[in-house]
Amino acid sequence: MGRQPCCDKVGLKKGPWTAEEDKKLINFILTNGQCCWRAVPKLAGLLRCGKSCRLRWTNYLRPDLKRGLLSPHEEQLVIDLHAKLGNRWSKIASHLPGRTDNEIKNHWNTHIKKKLRKLGIDPLTHNPLSTPTPQQPQNDQNQVPQQITKPPSIMPEENDHDHQNIEEEVIALESSNTISLKDMTTPELETIDFCTDDVPLIDPYEILVPNNSSTTSAAATTSSSSACCSSSSSSDHSSKNKFLDQDHHEWQFPDFEWPGTTFDYYNDDNNNMGLWDYDLSSSWDLIIINADHDGDSTKKLDIVDPDPLINYQCPRMVFDQDRW
DNA sequence: AACTTGCCCAACCGCGCGCCT
DNA sequence: GAGGCGCGCGGTTGGGCAAGT
Numbered sequence: 127m128g129r130q131p132c133c134d135k136v137g138l139k140k141g142p143w144t145a146e147e148d149k150k151l152i153n154f155i156l157t158n159g160q161c162c163w164r165a166v167p168k169l170a171g172l173l174r175c176g177k178s179c180r181l182r183w184t185n186y187l188r189p190d191l192k193r194g195l196l197s198p199h200e201e202q203l204v205i206d207l208h209a210k211l212g213n214r215w216s217k218i219a220s221h222l223p224g225r226t227d228n229e230i231k232n233h234w235n236t237h238i239k240k241k242l243r244k245l246g247i248d249p250l251t252h253n254p255l256s257t258p259t260p261q262q263p264q265n266d267q268n269q270v271p272q273q274i275t276k277p278p279s280i281m282p283e284e285n286d287h288d289h290q291n292i293e294e295e296v297i298a299l300e301s302s303n304t305i306s307l308k309d310m311t312t313p314e315l316e317t318i319d320f321c322t323d324d325v326p327l328i329d330p331y332e333i334l335v336p337n338n339s340s341t342t343s344a345a346a347t348t349s350s351s352s353a354c355c356s357s358s359s360s361s362d363h364s365s366k367n368k369f370l371d372q373d374h375h376e377w378q379f380p381d382f383e384w385p386g387t388t389f390d391y392y393n394d395d396n397n398n399m400g401l402w403d404y405d406l407s408s409s410w411d412l413i414i415i416n417a418d419h420d421g422d423s424t425k426k427l428d429i430v431d432p433d434p435l436i437n438y439q440c441p442r443m444v445f446d447q448d449r450w
Numbered sequence: 451a452a453c454t455t456g457c458c459c460a461a462c463c464g465c466g467c468g469c470c471t
Numbered sequence: 472g473a474g475g476c477g478c479g480c481g482g483t484t485g486g487g488c489a490a491g492t
Contacts, residue, residue, distance in 0.1 A: 141460095142461075164476085182460090182461085213482090214481085227479095229459085232460085237458095452492105454492075455489100456489090458486105461483100464481095466480085469477085
């Protein structure tokens with residue numbers, strides 16, 4: 127249809143985002159839940175295209191993002207899902223809470239591909255590497271690979287039983303709807319071995335909200351009753367929304383409650399977060415429990431000066447980079 | 451110390467899809 | 472049905488950094 131590239135406009139900035147731009151974008155999202163990406167740069171005072179803003183938010187600024195390398199189990203999950211779905215990174219990402227399609231795609235290209243090749247497995251087809259025959263041409267890049275009986279494993283200790291667990295995990299992921307924060311700490315889920323060495327498990331009462339510790343449990347209660355981001359693994363429960371500051375103090379970021387009934391990471395058809403249908407400021411104030419000075423944990427904090435909000439609500443951004 | 455190479459990942463680009471008029 | 476528009480997705484790029492020479 128011959129569309130003009132959205133960033134063709136003269137004067138639009140490209141390249142790495144600055145702290146100032148991040149701040150503007152976050153401020154805008156905090157105070158304007160209802161908007162469209164195209165309007166964001168204009169309204170937020172950014173010299174970026176809407177696409178760039180969306181990308182920045184979804185891939186980097188979103189508060190529910192997990193950082194760091196994928197755990198071996200996450201990698202295995204990616205491999206299993208790739209065997210089923212092919213290069214549908216967004217679909218794969220929807221099965222890994224806190225991970226973005228970009229992140230998974232990058233990880234696949236830089237790590238997993240090599241690992242599989244080392245193991246003699248074709249990362250495209252998930253079949254053993256062999257020279258292509260005329261009858262058996264190499265799969266097209268976009269072609270969904272044939273489902274093979276047993277997707278390759280990169281887990282050195284994995285046996286059939288382990289693999290079955292992964293399969294069950296995927297099925298569970300796909301069928302699960304919501305798991306409350308309370309559910310996340312059930313012993314059953316704790317037994318799932320899912321990079322627990324990376325992040326220790328926490329109980330709801332341990333959820334940290336910066337500042338006022340007396341209201342922390344109230345925050346946890348609030349979030350556990352309303353938190354709805356489903357998760358299939360113990361590490362997800364424990365590491366998601368948890369951040370370390372420069373002094374290695376842990377900061378916990380409670381889950382969002384997304385619009386509609388409940389937000390479901392694992393529903394393939396519902397994996398966009400419906401961000402713009404939702405007033406973020408109304409959910410973020412769950413975090414700002416420390417605004418409560420008279421025991422009312424549900425009291426809301428007026429959003430007057432967004433800077434302190436950012437400092438509280440986006441600890442990852444605050445501490446993830448020196449510039450914050 | 452200077453240079454080269456390779457790796458990683460944030461960001462960009464172009465296309466396809468769905469919705470609307 | 473055609474065309475315009477916005478958004479999301481997947482592929483690619485390029486800059487920064489670390490390791491190697």
